[in-house]
Amino acid sequence: MDPIALKAEFPILNQEINGHPLVYLDNAATAQKPRSVIEAVKRYYEWDNANVHRGVHTLGSRATDAYEGAREKVARFLNAASTREIVFTRGTTTGLNMVAHGYARQVLKPGDEIVITPMEHHSNLIPWQQAAKATGATLKYIPLQPDGTVSLADVESVVTENTKVVSITYVSNVLGTVNPIAKIAEIVHRKGAILVVDGAQSTPHLKVDVRALDVDFYAFSGHKMCGPTGIGALYGKAQLFERMEPMEFGGEMIDFVDLYESSWKDLPWKFEGGTPIIAGAVGLGAAIDFLESIGLEEIDRHEKKIAKYAMERLSAIEGITIYGPKEERAGLVTFNLGDVHPHDVATVLDTEGIAIRAGHHCCQPLMRWLNVSATARASFYLYNTEQDVDRLADALVKTKEFFGYEPAR
Template sequence: MDINAIRKDFPILNQKVHGNPLIYLDTSATSQSPVQVTDAMSEYYNEYNSNVHRGVHTLGTKATDGYEQARMKVRSFINAKRYEEIIFTRGTTAAINLVARSFGDVNISEGDEIVVTEMEHHANIVPWQELAKRKNAKLVFIPLEEDGTIKLENVEAVMTDKTKIVAVTHVSNVLGTINDIKSIAEIAHKHDAYITVDGAQSVPHMSVDVQDLDVDFYAFSGHKMLGPTGIGVLYGKAEILDKMEPIEYGGDMIDFVDLRESTWTDLPVKFEAGTPMIAEAIGLSAAIDYINEVGADEILSYEQELVKYAYDKMSEIEGIEIYGPTEERAGLITFNLDGVHPHDLATALDSDGVAVRAGHHCAQPLMKFLGVSSTARASFYLYNTKDEIDFFIDSLKRTKEFFTHEF
């Protein structure tokens, strides 16, 4: 992988922040986009900006082709069986809410159980909390190990004949834990339960095969995988999606409208009410092309190299606490420094041009499990370098010295 060539595709990295070269270590929140993505979106707006599915003129046809080709590209990228199984949404949050509302409201009854974990992003907890309230169902949590991992025997232990939905993240946005989704799906299906997976932190960084994983639903976002904001994907097995009702109405998702009732069109459009995210889908398509060109396995290998390099160096800093597993972690490190509030730490790092995330990372139940109110997080991607990590480590040490030095 030619890191120098890759970095040339990201002009946003060629800037200074507070007089220092930008070191962007916040990809887990939002990745940067290469020029290939922004150029593709600009081309749409400049050359064939038009609505999709409705017109027969040249621009409308070209826009429709670009939009539907993006869907086919996503289908291939995650190895879905059919293109109808790819639903474009506003992002991971919207995708999970669609499942909770459409599938959940019909299939969950009073006394049923929804199994989740304490490591989930709020987007994969709150929709299930609200579903449980609406249906008087019960939330059940898979216990976490001290290092933030989950044991398959504990997954099995919480399952009962009342379990109807299992909702779990593929990769924790805080701990970097990589969950064994294929095995969890097998356990869920053994109990006749359905599994929904938050793939926001996995799809950008590793090969994902939804057929091999045998998941029922899988959600992810474009803006975490080199693409634009405002678009995400819900994958669902066609036989399940066919039976689900839409939760938004109007526009292209209809088949026939009478004065007092309407019918819906076929998958996938029945879940895509109104004018869709056309430019964003085209941008996502270009992002997938970029990832495919570099190679998902190459990206994962390089990230693993970076995170190990950073983890080893950070572990040498006195007074640092790193959360999550020591082995088999994704390309992010969440941590705290004794005597330094995470927001103060992030502010100090920013003065050196280093961008990290600080706060509860939309994972407040997990913060409670860890016994903290907030943490700092550095996350890595294909455009980061070991030299950047060295500067980040030096900045950490300077920050620690400043805040803990006795004047």
């Protein structure tokens, strides 16, 4: 894998920001798009644009084939048992809300338990708060270890016979923690609960096999894996999807409509009311083709190498505090520079042409656990290089000088 050659496939990366070549290190927020994805969406709008599942004309047939073909690619990409287990969504947030509303609210009752962790993104926390309030269920948390990991012993003790839903991120968007999903699934199922996984930060970087992991629901977003914004997918075991109620009602998801009663289409279409995100699905399919042409295992190896190098370079800068596990982490580094606010750090880095993320990263409870209000985050992808990390480290040294940082004595 040649990240320099790959970088040439991404038109947006060939530009200068504030007089410097762009170094894009905000991939956990969204990844950039290769030409093949941009061209696939462009071609769809230029040649195949029509509504799906309805028209009998040629454009309608081609659009339907493209849309359902993308679903087949997602099913293969995740190793789902069939396309019936793949529902297109607007992204991870929508998928997790669908499970919390359409499944959890149907099965939960007072005395039942929902279990999550303090490292969850707000999109995998707030829906469960709301589900608990609506049903009378109890929301519980698996505690974090000092390095930001989860202990399987804690999973065993927190998940009880009263637990009905456990929802956890595969990869933390702040800590870089990679949770042992398959081992957690074994515990969760032994206790009689289902496992929901937030795959926003794992799907672009790791080879995901939902059947090997034995997850019950798995949600992800296309825009973090070189696809368009506004498209994602929710995987669910067919028997669980059958029990779920749709969240949206109207055209496209119906089988028969009478004046007072209606029935729904079969899976997965009963969850896809209205005109779907057709061009987004086409772009997502093209993104999957692009990633598979490189190999997810190769992408994972490259990112871990870059993250390790970044840990070494940033750790050598006096005043930098790095959060999360030292080993076995995903391709991101979250840090603070002394008492300099992360927004100020990000602003100075931007003057050097370096894009990072600063803030609470939609993880306010985790920020409180870290005892900070915000952090800076550099996140890497397949087109990042060690030279990008060098630029980041050099710019952080300049940032220290700019703010006159002096270490505490």
